[in-house]
Amino acid sequence: MMSMNSKQAFSMHPILHEPKYAPLHSSSEAIRRACLPTPSLQGNIFAGFDETLLQRAEALAAVDIVTQKSHPFKPDATYHTMTTMTSMTGTPTSSASHLHHPSVLTSHHHAHHPHHHHHQTQGLEGDLLEHLSPGISLGGMPTAADVASGASHAHSHMAAAINHAQHHHHSHAQAVNVHHSHHALAAHASLAAAAGAAACDAEPDPRELEAFAERFKQRRIKLGVTQADVGSALANLKIPGVGCLSQSTICRFESLTLSHNNMVALKPILEAWLEEAERAQREKMAKPEIFSVGDKKRKRTSIAAPEKRSLEAYFAVQPRPSSEKIAAIAEKLDLKKNVVRVWFCNQRQKQKRMKFSATH
DNA sequence: ATGCATGAGAA
């Protein structure tokens, strides 16, 4: 088995999004029912009705229900927790924190399906949910991460901006950019170089990526660093446009549960960290003097098993339900429309992840 | 390790 080829063909563009400003957009909340014409689907038999589809899907779901059981839960189970962070122990299992969303690597694009719906009128709904802003924190570098941080110190700052694009003559564009807000730094250029490698850069080889991920994990563990440590330590590398990443992302990288593009974009960064960390460790070995020392809560809705099964059934029939269908499903399952919409989005994303996509 | 969520950017 060695086939290589990424199936995603993206493209073209040399990228670059200019540091745009974030227009403010308020997140859309929910739109409730409206009347809508027709969900034009592409040759789908089940194209435009609702009840029938829903019932059918549920019937399918029912099959599982027999086999599996869980208790029916509240439709709106959201957990909130007050997070009190402040727990940094020496043990590797820490967490990282950062400022805003350091969103950052992007590349994508490929054109795909032309689907779209119509306008739905009205969208209002008093929603209880709102979002808040993050609290900042992160003061010093605690413990465990000497290696992680590559021994260098952090001046606590995040960077911000820039966006870098890489494109050669090929197809693939990777861009690492951070959203900046105010100032921007200069830009520069070497992402690939950071990898310290010879190659120019992108290698769409699932093989290579998989191998790297494996090695990465292995060496990371050997260094005694946790995924969270790696994530926060990335900021210390000061690679233009690269801030820190969460434990989640590192974990997903190692387990290949990221999109191909994302894997490709992250690889050079993590590779750079790895080298730096190993270098730092060697340095430390030399002199055993070591270290001196050492909100808003987001709510996570919990969709009960039965509802989840129904959603899966609907998804099997129609992965991209129209707004109206989403509303119908939401109502039927007694879930918020937005929850259902997000569920579908996440489901679609899952399908696209690497792991064993196919070409592999 | 993963589920659900947010946000930017592009349609």
Next chain:
DNA sequence: TCTCATGCATA
């Protein structure tokens, strides 16, 4: 709105 990259909260 959707996709994508990411992250907080959780199990």
